[in-house]
Amino acid sequence: MQTQVDPVRLKLPAVLDLAAAEEFLDTMCRQMPAEGEMHLDASEVEVLTVPCIQIMLSALQGGQVAIQAPSAAFISAFEDLGLDCSGLDRTSANGATPSDEVAVAQQAAQPRPVSNEIGASPEQAERPDMTKRILTIDDSKTIRDMLMLTLADAGFDVLQAVDGKDGLDVLDREQVDVVITDINMPKMDGYEVIRHMRSNSAHKTTPILVLTTESEADKKNLARAAGATGWMVKPFDPDRLIATINKVAP
Numbered sequence: 001m002q003t004q005v006d007p008v009r010l011k012l013p014a015v016l017d018l019a020a021a022e023e024f025l026d027t028m029c030r031q032m033p034a035e036g037e038m039h040l041d042a043s044e045v046e047v048l049t050v051p052c053i054q055i056m057l058s059a060l061q062g063g064q065v066a067i068q069a070p071s072a073a074f075i076s077a078f079e080d081l082g083l084d085c086s087g088l089d090r091t092s093a094n095g096a097t098p099s100d101e102v103a104v105a106q107q108a109a110q111p112r113p114v115s116n117e118i119g120a121s122p123e124q125a126e127r128p129d130m131t132k133r134i135l136t137i138d139d140s141k142t143i144r145d146m147l148m149l150t151l152a153d154a155g156f157d158v159l160q161a162v163d164g165k166d167g168l169d170v171l172d173r174e175q176v177d178v179v180i181t182d183i184n185m186p187k188m189d190g191y192e193v194i195r196h197m198r199s200n201s202a203h204k205t206t207p208i209l210v211l212t213t214e215s216e217a218d219k220k221n222l223a224r225a226a227g228a229t230g231w232m233v234k235p236f237d238p239d240r241l242i243a244t245i246n247k248v249a250p
Contacts, residue, residue: 005036007066012042016052021142025055032064043069048077050213053235055146132249133157135174137167137181137193138211143234147180147211150238156245164188168196171203177249179203183212183219191226198227207248211236 008031013020032038040056056067067074134156136147144160151158159174161167165187167179179197183190190210197203207229212219220231229248232241 005033007037007039008033009039009041012040012045014044015047016045017047017049021049021052021055024052025142025145028055028065036064038065039068040065041068042074043071045071045074048074050235053077055142057146057235057238131157132178132245133159133174133176134245135159135161135167135170135176135179137161137164137179137185137190139163139182139185143182143211150236150241151245154238154242164190164193167193171197171200176206178207178209178245180209180211183210183214183223191222194223194226194228207245209244209248211241 010028010031012024016024028038028040132155134151136144136151136158137160138144138147139162144162148158148160159170159176161170163185164181167181168188170176171179179193181190181193190212194208194210197206197208208227210223210228210231211234212231213234215233223231230244232244
């Protein structure tokens, strides 16, 4: 008879800003059980920023993390970004409110499509080859960690760069199948990264996906003119990102 493992429980702080996001990610990774689940109590969350929403999306992807009793502010933060929170149970099976009894949502926050120039759907995705190599370029450690978590779990080999110049240095040393780059970065922005890559015969056809908080049409047009393959807006949907990678680099 298999013994049921009690879940690890983690209380989310009232304010989940950028600093708290990085601390929370570190704590979650350290306490994640080898078996069983981790339950995140979101009942007291008052502020939830985009980096933390991205952590939630990536963490929920694996099915080992569950959200408990999401507060109104927690749910509102998702809905403000156009993310569907129908999977976040706000009451228990007997109709009690979260303060009376904690309700667990295993498949929470399934995002509606965000700005994705490629248009791939999760149903089109196939499991990637273990040898497919992705370079992520982003000055945010939180986003780099989230991309690593999502892509490595999907079976990709992941390289990281902290800004545009660092990204080009990595490309001088390593061969990659896809590049995912931010736009606003120190030393060299994403537009320059794309232009440098397209001016190099080795990377004229390498798929380049822009992943950014920017959504203005003129900035998308700049990226397209520079040679970008596609454009996605943070926070990213893990399934859609993987599907897009498989479409541009089959």
